[in-house]
Amino acid sequence: MVEKSLTIHLDDEMLAPAQAGRFNFANRIMAAVEALGWQADLAPATTAPPPAGSYALHHMQGPTHPRALIFRRCYYYPFWHIERLAQRWRWPVAQARFVPAEIDREAARQFIHRLRQKELPGLRPAPPAHVLIALQGRLRQRRSFQATTPVEMLRAVAETGKRCIATLHPREDYSAGDLTALDQLCRAYSNLTIGRDSRALLPAAEYVVTQNSAVAMDAYLLARPVVLFGQVDFHHIALNVADLGVAEALARAPDHRADYARYLYWFLKLQAIDAGSEAAEAQIRAAMKRGGWPI
Template identity: 45%
Template sequence: MSERHLSIYLDDWILKDVRDGSHNFFRRLIGAVEAAGWSTSLHQTGPEARRAAPDRPGYALYRMEAPTHDRALTSRRTYVGAFWHVEDSAERWDWPVARVHFDADSIDGEDAAHFFFGTRNRLYPGVKPVDEDNLAFIPLQGRLTEHRSFQAMSPVQMIEAVIARHSGPVVATLHPRESYSEGEIAALEALAARFPRFRFQTGGSPDLLRRCRFVATQNSALALEGFFLRKPAVLFALSDFHHIAGSVPRDGIEAAFARLSQTPPVARYLYWFLQLNALNAGRPEFEERLRAQLRQFGWPI
């Protein structure tokens, strides 16, 4: 096998779409590397495949998994639309975009507005955001009672912190792909019993995002989506899209909440974060930008 070979490791549920060419990002990625004279192969990921990967010739690409060796990278969808990242770390908060300074004045306002309204109309056609109920929306993720290393506090503690700093109703939603333990649900029920302004539910996130005053979360994608509806956010965990949000790990909790009174430049930010700092698999320049990204990691392409 040539050294100019890319082995792509994917979960079984996505392999079918990639093999039949119906997954746009991977279809164009494979086309981009093969157009540069490389060969490609698809593999089901898993512990055994990951152990064997460093001994295979050529290079490797994963999806939402940590790279296994210095010739491997990982890919991940950048929250919305056709935007993706290819990076050398699986943790989004370690990506270059998370560490770089966002300068709104350096972004062309006309280009940003065109991108913002065009993307918003595609993602949220006909949606009219309101703020009539002074509602704080908390999209939960997983492991509600644990304080993990990238978090300022546990999700349950986060809910208490929001209740303490917001006078209106507070509504949390359970993540549809998480499986919650009896203890986690009991912790939420105990909060609801202590604080009548708080409730939690399954589903309804799109409507809550439209109606809320702000989003508070560890680092849920719904906070980024809320920027398209001009909803400010407070993040309680490290994130790649912290720049215009209040960030408890970065600012401290009181300063993070104080940022809710500001009006962030959401159009310029989303244009910068998505169009300028991610790979848009819906654009004609995707292949060349992808190859340039791979060259930045030393790949001979």
């Protein structure tokens, strides 16, 4: 007799491939709990809490409930997290301490080499020519996780006098007011322009500035310094405005160095679930147990 049941809630884009068995992480989740005698099913996304006695996993966001957890890709496939909260900066990894000396140098070197070839094929670091500013949404609004508004961030970087190229998020729908504010900044600062492809601009970036865009992870892959104006889970080796202040963080950026290979190995291989690993089911069950489930 099945004692417990799990429903994995997916948006339309993920649900059909998962039902066809083509979503590897969903397959690994189902295998992880079915090995314990649980029943596992797939269902459309919902904000409703799970029925009495059952458990639920939601992609990206879902109800706050002791029997509901969130799963989210950790920037690159096949790495994932299963967490209680949707906000990355509130995850345990954000509070964890990164100690480079504890990470095998050669394993990290091989890992970042493979990841760079997979995610950034053909891109190699080039002589610094500009500062890349990766924008997200709501340019004139300061949200709870941000040290300044994105517009204020842009102005601060432009004030350095360096050549600055800002890129817009391809999936954001910017308001007329935000676009007007951006245009006014570009008119006020001749060194500030708008670019298109963040990844294409990365190799020649002296450093990258963002609130908490995933472009910063690509910057780590190319060993580029990062200045963060917002909270995020991958803050450990960045220059954080919340800690240093705007002026100090930007002043340090050109000469900032970090152990990018060891960090990415630690952050992805040791802190996330590797859905391509033989240990994936055990990692999934451990994450569920940390989330308070009776695993």
